[in-house]
Amino acid sequence: MEPTPLSYRGLCMVCGDKASGKHYGVPSCDGCRGFFKRSIRRYIDKRSLDYVCKENGNCIVDVARRNQCQACRFKKCLQVKMKREAAVQHERAPRKRPDYFCGGPVGVTPFAPHPSHHGPPSLTFPYYPFSFLLKPPGPYPVPPFLSPPPHSSTGFNSAFTPFYTATSLFNTATVPTTNHKGKDIPSPSLPPPPAPPPATKREESKEQEPVSSSSSPVPAYKTEGSDDSSPSETKKEKSEVSKSSDVDRMEINGCYKSSPSALRESTELIHVTEDKDQEEVDVNDDSSPSPQMSPTEDTRTTQPTQAIFLKRTIFVDKAKDLVVRIIDWTRSIPPFLQLPRRDQAKLMEETWTELWLLTAIQTGYPLNEAMEVSDAPNTSQIRCLISKITSMRLDISEFVYLKGIVLFRPEIPGLREPLQIALLQDQTQTMLLDYSLKGHSLGSPGSLSPTTTLNLSLKARFGQILLLLPLLRTLNSDAIEGAFFGISRTTHTRSPVSAEGEGNIKQVISDIYQRD
Amino acid sequence: MEPTPLSYRGLCMVCGDKASGKHYGVPSCDGCRGFFKRSIRRYIDKRSLDYVCKENGNCIVDVARRNQCQACRFKKCLQVKMKREAAVQHERAPRKRPDYFCGGPVGVTPFAPHPSHHGPPSLTFPYYPFSFLLKPPGPYPVPPFLSPPPHSSTGFNSAFTPFYTATSLFNTATVPTTNHKGKDIPSPSLPPPPAPPPATKREESKEQEPVSSSSSPVPAYKTEGSDDSSPSETKKEKSEVSKSSDVDRMEINGCYKSSPSALRESTELIHVTEDKDQEEVDVNDDSSPSPQMSPTEDTRTTQPTQAIFLKRTIFVDKAKDLVVRIIDWTRSIPPFLQLPRRDQAKLMEETWTELWLLTAIQTGYPLNEAMEVSDAPNTSQIRCLISKITSMRLDISEFVYLKGIVLFRPEIPGLREPLQIALLQDQTQTMLLDYSLKGHSLGSPGSLSPTTTLNLSLKARFGQILLLLPLLRTLNSDAIEGAFFGISRTTHTRSPVSAEGEGNIKQVISDIYQRD
DNA sequence: CATGGTCACAGGTCAG
């Protein structure tokens, strides 16, 4: 299939949107291309740009905010070395002295005047005086800034997206973990900072099918509700969610070999459910060997039958897979990886339960069925919690943000970098606020049902989501381990499913993060 | 056919006027485009549209009458499927104006906090997607929600009807407790939603006023401007408090007669501290009978001496007074009183601990001293929590909103009106959001360690506050009762201070709310 | 493939 011969050149170096190719020497999107072009033109006409940053010159330039501040956007263009003439593409950073003070609101004038052009005092390069602020070594300098991911091929703007662009949170658990193991994986596999928000599912992993339209920065709020109603529009036909490869998934497991084998592959199931969203996993309704037995009543009171036992085994396996996915996810977040290993371990030790439950709900893990076959005692609290969260109908973005907030829990005692973590939590919750205020999750208001159904109120949503956290916090890991991992608190391992004598999940996780 | 495909694009789908193009996905005129744009913006900014049709919701929307009824016009917009996110156009920075007006650098926008503009060095907002959120000083001081009675023909915001004005939350423990008798709540008597905020200083709001002229067309919202807010610190509250003091209290006590007498009057002390805000209660530093003994060391290791014993008694008394105040406070919230008694009781049973701690911090109850003399074992968690909350430097308004959010906990099992309670919680948290976005509370950050909450932005604050809740939730009442009420969990009452054999505070509270 | 150019349509303005 050659649906879109379109070139997928990666991401815009300026704003992280999908690049339409290289422009002025830099992979960039049409928007930034046009912006730079206009800026140049204006500069030529007027001899100066009147861009002025109203903040401190630190504005974040990403796809959602690129239009907020022209000054900073232009500055970013220069930083990524956009040049007027594509021809003169390669230049060693000539680094002239940046005599101009770029601080604060200073207008930005400097860009490389091309030789063919005469005139403007050649303050050539976009040297960025602020760079020291962003440098990783520095002690947490500016609030919103974080250092770049450990490895970045170019080092270009990576240094620049201080803010860990929301995107890093959005990497599906798919990938990168493999890096440290084998070779470097195709760099593109790395967290592309495309669209933080994309509430939609995503599938493209590699250069494969750029079908792309999905990655549009401001994709649909609602998945595929009634949108199709207007057939005429949408020039580019929306690519449907296609299949995705399970390939990479297999790799993942390699990394964890160190762990007590609790983590294995067989992610397909969950993977499927992920796409389906709210579907029940098939395992419970079809593969169930003995439909004749009422799962509900009997299991609780009677001895587990063979069928029940099998099911339970499967569920536990899947539950463990989820843990793998979560670990993967955390490792795809650059700023998380930059934390001390001890902190990483601590954070996960303390929050894995909540992350697990959220992820389970998000991916459609059959929680209720799993609890049915489990012999855990009091699941009522868990059930209540699940239904509460489910009823919120969080979209993927919200889930991701929420998990980020859960993960970055600064108040855990003994952390080495609590401030940094607090900062990350702050950023994450702020991003969620932004996101929720934009009303992505707002259903079609057109439903017109005058009734109360739409509790919408965009403004309320953020708080509603955060108010799930106190509930989540009341979860104790014992309950989760008991209900989904077949681990009973009593000393003897109750369920044979937990193969190894692994003490508990927490310990395993801790080991994984500490060693390696 | 179709002679003029060019300029003539058809008619406005909303009103039939000549369309100026497709806007928000629909051919429409400039008027309807603007109307829809404004509506969306208000919808995001506030939480709901207050459009209400005065007819039956059947108004005809055409060129001539489109301005007759906003409700129907907006409904029509939705019907023709206008939707935001039509094109990828993100919000932009405010446009530059003909600079003559402001001397500053070119194109300084009137409002937006320009660095060079004014004094409040404070922290600017590193980034701010929604320019309009910080627009002018928001028109509405706090929650402008007046509760339009349960009728609204359009049904748009019908879901939100039962608003209680923020003010009710702000009644100091003062008042209306009596009215549950059967009176109607004297609505007029309730302070208009003037200034829940005032608590802090702020002054620059003034200068901004004029600038906002453009957008301050209908000052109707903001009652009487900000005038009262600053200078006359909580003028009216004061008076009420003072006058109400004893009388009401007596009544209240009447209610409590059933309770084990644990609740007495003597509210003065706390009363005073409340106004003083952050003061230490005098009880511990001056009235302390035996200054010669070091409270810190000895108490922990040695037997409590007589002095310690006395102190402890006093502290416990004060702690109980706080409970009374909290009960008072809840009873000053009309919508709370309208809940079933059982729900009232349940809510307080489950939340009193958190409310108590918040109130204690808010009023300056000497928590640390009390813990010193207490013989409770593990106060470390509590201390940690206290310091965390304290470091937030919540102002009075924030405290009150937060307590409201805590009180209205819809997820408590067994409630009869969980939906109603959820709604109240929603409203409260939304009001807090509004409030915090206005930045009332960024006091001088200078005092605090620069590291702590640098508040990257106003936007982070709300989330930060809500994120206290998971921490609070981990409090168990035993710890509080042990540390501040001299009640040990063991069967035998450890401390003689707790006069009666009152089981525990929770039970007492429950009784109070149920009977009567 | 990049470039420059185009223009429908965003968001912001500000008299009315």
Next chain:
DNA sequence: CTGACCTGTGACCAT
């Protein structure tokens, strides 16, 4: 509040 109007944006196209 309304809406004619402005500037800027970016998807698209011809080169």
